[in-house]
Every structure is written in structure tokens, then in C-alpha cells.
Amino acid sequence: MNLTDEQKLETTLQIEQAEQWIRKQFISEIDIDELPLDWSYAWVLALSRLANQYSALVRTRIQTAPTSEVLRLLEALKGGEL
Incomplete structure (x- = not known):
């Protein structure tokens, strides 16, 4: 089963949306350079632990x-999209 271009775009957009949400909720709150x-x-x-869980x-x-x-999902993983 091959992913269509539309499905590939949807998968990519979902990943980008998830990354943006995580950055907004957590990473933007932390200034790594200011932490000990x-x-x-x-x-x-x-x-890392949360990601594993x-x-x-x-x-x-x-x-x-x-x-x-x-x-x-398997096709997306095989294609290197995830």
C-alpha cells in the first residue's frame, strides 16, 4: 500500500502540528540557557522518559x-516520514 501525496501531506502536517503544540505548551516556557x-x-x-511512556x-x-x-502508519514509517 502506497501513501498518496494527500496522505503524506496529512501525516507531515500532523507531525508539524504536534511539534508546534509541544513547543508552545512546554518548550517555550523553558530557557535552557538560563537553567543550571x-x-x-x-x-x-x-x-525522553515521557516520550517513552x-x-x-x-x-x-x-x-x-x-x-x-x-x-x-507502517507505510509512513517505511517512507521515512515519521
């Missing part, structure tokens, strides 16, 4: 998602 080094490192590790939740959702959605 240990806090900067802790902040990055916390983001949410990744596990999404994997669970993928297991119960309709086949067509899973195939679309």
Missing part, C-alpha cells in the same frame, strides 16, 4: 486500531 546544567540535563531526560501507550493503541490505519 544539571536541571537542563534533567529536563531533557524527563522529556507515551510511545508505549501508542503501541497499545496500534494493537487495537483498524487495519487500514495501521497499514497507513
Whole structure:
């Protein structure tokens, strides 16, 4: 199954929207250069830990998602879009 240009654009836009939301909600609030080094490192590790936790939740959702959605996601991953 190949993604159409429209589906590729939709996937790209969804990623960009998610990144913008995360920046607006969290990253814009933090000035990494103003934090002590240990806090900067802790902040990055916390983001990584949260990403891993949410990744596990999404994997669970993928297991119960309709086949067509899973195939679309796999195609996007294979194409290097995600």
C-alpha cells in the first residue's frame, strides 16, 4: 500500500502540528540557557522518559486500531516520514 501525496501531506502536517503544540505548551516556557546544567540535563531526560511512556501507550493503541490505519502508519514509517 502506497501513501498518496494527500496522505503524506496529512501525516507531515500532523507531525508539524504536534511539534508546534509541544513547543508552545512546554518548550517555550523553558530557557535552557538560563537553567543550571544539571536541571537542563534533567529536563531533557524527563522529556525522553515521557516520550517513552507515551510511545508505549501508542503501541497499545496500534494493537487495537483498524487495519487500514495501521497499514497507513507502517507505510509512513517505511517512507521515512515519521
